[in-house]
Amino acid sequence: MATIEDDDALALIGLAVILKKKHTKTVIKKRKKWYKHWLLKRKTYSHVKLLNELKFEPEYFKNYLRMDENTYLKLLVMVTPMITRKDTIMRNSISAHERLSVTLRFLATGRSYEDLKFSSIISPQALGKIIPKTCEALYKVLRKGYLKFPTSEEEWKEITKMYEERWNFPHCLGAIDGKHIAIVPPANSGSYFYNYKGHHSVVLMTIANAKYQFVYIDAGMNGRISDGGVLQNTVFFEKLENNELHIPSSETIKGSNLHLPYVFLADDAFPLRPDMIKPFRQGDLASRERKIFNYRLSRARRTVENAFGIMASRFRIYYSHINLEPKNIDKVVKASCALHNFLIEHSKKSYAPLKCFYRENSENRTIISEGYATKNSTMENLERRNPGNTLNTAKTVREDFMNHFNAEGRVPWQDDHVN
Structure with a gap:
């Protein structure tokens, strides 16, 4: 039970607090201007x-x-x-x-x-x-x-027709590639975006057509994901696995009795599949036929490499570590990809003149220009993956394309590009 002495003590404490508040001045920093003139x-x-x-x-x-x-x-x-x-009463x-x-x-x-x-x-x-x-x-x-992704067999065949006409590669559905895009990591993100290359990044996955335009993009995947798992984390791969892309069935190649599937072209960062072929590794190039296959595949895949190179050279945001919030980085990357396609269509001479592209002499097919690449930008290639277990059907498809390029599908100049 409280005594009179306790009540007096509490009253004194309360009085002391009140007096202290009266003598303590709250310092409010006066803003010099509400706007910069x-x-x-x-x-x-x-x-x-x-x-x-x-x-x-x-x-x-x-x-x-x-x-x-x-x-x-x-x-x-x-x-x-x-x-x-809209304008407001405060400002325009x-x-x-x-x-x-x-x-x-x-x-x-x-x-x-x-x-x-x-x-x-x-x-x-x-x-x-x-x-x-x-x-x-x-x-x-x-x-x-x-930036329209094909949704029917007819649309896929439009892409394959152009690859065959321009790059002598039949049944090609597009060239796949991915790049690490360097970023400044957001606060408190830890190692979430930290990749094995030693910096922070997000990944841009694309598929390009024969006109150096992107037909599919997947932006924003954190760089910490292993390069081997990048493709598996895309909507594209999920639909590919579930046969939901309306890809045409295998057909006989024109001028040949060879029956081949429609395929995507990839590099060594991606898996070898019956619907996705990539080059033979350097250690497996014992035969001239395999070297010729690698040349033909590499020649067709330059479309996606040059597409990245042109975009990076024109939009120099890719020459810096992008310092934005992750959701805004995604918006910037998607916008630049869409603009790239738009400008290839409407302003090609100024946006992407001939020197930007891989070009050959029309008479002897010697290389005039390798085209633009991303080597001077902060974009980096995905790492080569461990091949692991590959389906025999995938190996057979690659061998069939190799045989075609060394028989009915050969081009006169290919031997000049193989040592």
């Missing part, structure tokens, strides 16, 4: 004014946004409904033109938001919202028309 002068200093001048210097305009003015305006019309914002909104141009400049240079704020006259905080949302809009508006 120069950010209100976007109409005066923004790079949009520079773009208006670059219209009269077409080459500089292409260099600045990686496309000519007509292609840019076409893209702007397509994406405007998705990125336009940032226009669709400003949003798209600063996003393209970000992809083209890989510059940080802190750096871009000086040329765009848009705060880094606003850029952190504008650029990912614009990338998301670009992917959504472009994927149906320019």
